[in-house]
Amino acid sequence: MSTNNGKPKVGVYVCHCGTNIAHTVDVEQVRDWAAQALGAEGVVIARDYKFMCSSPGQELIEKDIKELGLERVVVAACSPHLHEMTFRNASKRAGLNPYLTELASIREQVSWVHTDKGLATEKAKAVVAGAVERVVKNEPLDEIKVPIHPATLVVGGGITGIQAALEIANAGYKVYLVEREPSIGGHMAQFDKTFPTLDCAACILTPRMFETGMHPNIELLTWSEVTQVAGYVGNFTVTIKKKPRYLKEELCTGCRICVEKCPKKVIDHVYEAGIGYRKAIYTSSAQAVPKFPVIDTANCNFFQKGTCKVCEKSCPTNAIDYEQKEQFLKVDVGNIILATGYDLFDARRVSNYGYGRLANVFTSIEFERMCNAAGPTSGKIVLRDGQTTPKTVGIIHCVGSRDRNYNNYCSSICCMQSLKFAHLVKERTGATVYDFYIDMRTPMKSYDEFYQRVLEEGTLFVRGKVAQVSDAARNAQEEGKLIIQVEDTLVGKQRRIPVDMVILSTGMQPRHDAKEVGKLFGIGCSSDGWFTEKHAKLDPVATMTEGVLIAGTAAGPKDIPASVAQGSAAAARVLNLIMRHEVTLEPIKAIIKQWQCSGCRICNGLCPFNAISFRAERRVSEINPALCQGCGTCVAACPAGAISGSGFSNDQILAQIDGLLMDVNPVSA
Amino acid sequence: MSKPKFAMYWSGSCGGCEIAVINIHEKILDVDANFEVAFWPVAVDAKVKDVEALADGDILLTLWNGSIRNEENEHMAHLLRRKSKLLVAFGSCATEGCVPGLANLSPLSEIIDTAYTTLTTDNPNNIRPQHVTKVPEGEISIPVLKDRVYTLAQVVDVDYFMPGCPPESHQIAAVIDLVIQVLQGKAELPPKGAVIGAGSSTVCEDCPRKRNVKSIKAFHRIQEIAPLDPELCILEQGIPCNGPATRSGCNARCPRVGAQCIGCYGPAEGVVDYGARLLTAFASVIDANEPEEIERILDGIPDPAGQFYRFNLADSLFRAGAPAFKN
The missing domain is CATH 3.40.50.700 (NADH:ubiquinone oxidoreductase-like, 20kDa subunit)
Incomplete structure (x- = not known):
């Protein structure tokens, strides 16, 4: 290799990306400019190609590395997020250290965000110049391989979390399943029937719950929450808070005598959705897994007034322990699956539908509990008085969804849920059912057939968004009824339809604490609040944080089959990693230059991965390279400049800025 | 010889x-x-x-x-x-x-106006210094001030x-x-461009005070809290001490006697911009998440330019404040 003005030989490759880039950037001009203007910076060859990421595109680079002896490569194409690995691997195949290849994003940062071709081309040149000046300063880095801990943490014990846990456990690997409620089962455990097959939810779910509870590879941690996550893919250390149940699980047989004897009845706002009761010591249902009850201290006579202790007296195994304290467990896991589910939209927010004010307006979850044979009405569909069977029922779709006042998105399950309700009302009461929809969305397997069935059963469909539910009668017919005011858009008329009962098909919402949970696990949320996937189409269960996966409704509204599929998909991703036994980490790490560190400890509390420790005896701070994820937080914070990030040195960054500012002359458009 | x-x-x-x-x-x-x-x-x-x-x-x-x-x-x-x-x-x-470099925060005209028109200045004819002045004996001149x-x-x-x-x-x-x-041929010169007569680390290196993981809930001026804990890191007591960013060499003179370091030894080895370094360091250890709370804590530093760039504005990445450049 001959000398090149003392600079490493750089090859620049400008991608058209079909027309994605070429439509807005004059690719040939960028190529020619790079070859001429950047010659002094070390560029010896500049080429363009229709699709650099294609095999012939990559081969172009490999050939030049071998034949021209390129020592650095700049690919001006899409964002590093998409193809950095592609081109690093191409360089690697040709014998060049992969970290001597840089991607200049002229698609996401140039062609996609600009319209003026002249100006966009000038900006593309600047971005390329920045990458060239930077890549010259790059140093070869070696990938780091670390072993993967074979255990997995699954957060959320709904059907998605259960599915994921069982898949992994059945493959022979340990799973910690953390659930914040006393029992696993999630929302599905509250339902009666599942669409479109009308399987009984409990019949298909409880065997899975039971299997999960009994599985030798699954450690069930219910009534528990994750409080801290440290580490990185393959090697997380997770702190879990186990809330006190006030009973010794090792002694409890699950006989529920304590529940029966407990004198304190409380409205159950969680499992029974506010329309049923439970005791102050309770399990969510008779099928709860695990079987151990929990004392609700806010409502327990003993905890509130100091007397009672009926549960303690009645327990045949002396399992009750009023002194129990919360416990903190630390577990090591290699991967984490977040299946934290959804919250129901609060129907009170749509005040014109009267929920909470008009007694016989019900939410979908209330109706689910009402239909459930084990629910508060033993499966009878009745009005709020608990006795009267309705003669006419109105079901309203899209409550809180597809509405710019609440949530813009479609909650995806409400149409089918409403159709299921229509069917159940018909089947059990013979009532006249009106179904108010905006658009009917029944796209999955056997869904539209179910819609046809409900149509044939005689449910009356009204296409239109309901304006108001009121009890203000205008005539004798409306007296004592709930009146649904709606524009029937198929007829083109305003209608007032009197009914006995209204069911609001409420949508799904991100968990109220999704943002904090995302922060805890180092992942982000979309503007709607759902966890963000790594790639919406091609990587729907991965996140930007390696080793943290998402599944089910935590990532957006879904029905049961889709949630289960995602649970399995996330498990497959985890098993894939576990079975590789080791994970390759990016060698982008922060290093503390010991002779420059004065031990001021500014950095000590900042590391999100707890990689920094203070060596009191030498009065310096140190970074554990296995824990460091190269985020750069400490590099920015070190006041002494004693910490540098490999791959992101001051030299590299300043060189890149120099390059970016190289071509500041505005062109006449 | x-x-x-x-x-x-x-x-x-x-x-x-x-x-x-x-x-x-x-x-x-x-x-x-x-x-x-x-x-x-x-x-x-x-x-x-x-x-x-x-x-x-x-x-x-x-x-x-x-x-x-x-x-x-x-x-x-x-x-x-x-x-x-x-x-x-x-x-x-x-x-x-x-x-003197702090003058770079203001345009030259403003500096001269301030020097020749303030209340304590006796200048009834509103005279400004001129590069060349004619006197009976001929012309005399004084050096022209540079833009910054x-x-x-x-x-x-x-x-x-x-x-x-x-x-x-x-x-x-x-x-x-x-x-x-x-x-005398007994030693060699350090490489050109080297910083001499100083250490390579920061003032904290020589400071005997105890330091912990930092979390700052409020900044105070030193006269506002007394007495200072004589053992504990001054920054941890909420006094904005520039020691962590300042090159060692003074043997931590000020912190040793209970005064915060103000940064006169300049940036540590390899630091491009002293003020930016110190700013990110302070910002990193502020213990607050709410924007209003952060604002309140930062209000404890009433003169940020003086705090972070007292000694090195002219050599910072900025070189000068925007008004000085407009001049």
């Missing part, structure tokens, strides 16, 4: 650096023993024309203290650069602009940098010792 020549010059600065040199006490005799003082306006009587008469590179060592404020400073810098083998930026003003304050290295090539406001006497003595040893 004639002794090698030594020079020291004073440009835009307070003069403290000159005093610091004298403060090395009897060591000053070593300077006299080993050097011929060719030019040192404070100490010996020599004229600029004497320097001009010297051959280029005739002076072995010139210690330059002061910033480049006016054209005369710049002219002298070029002259002494030419005549000196080793030119040392001596003290904070020469290396990084120091307090420059460091020595922004004007001429500098061999070594010696930080401090002023440099500590023991560090000056050590540097003089080193040069004498080099003359």
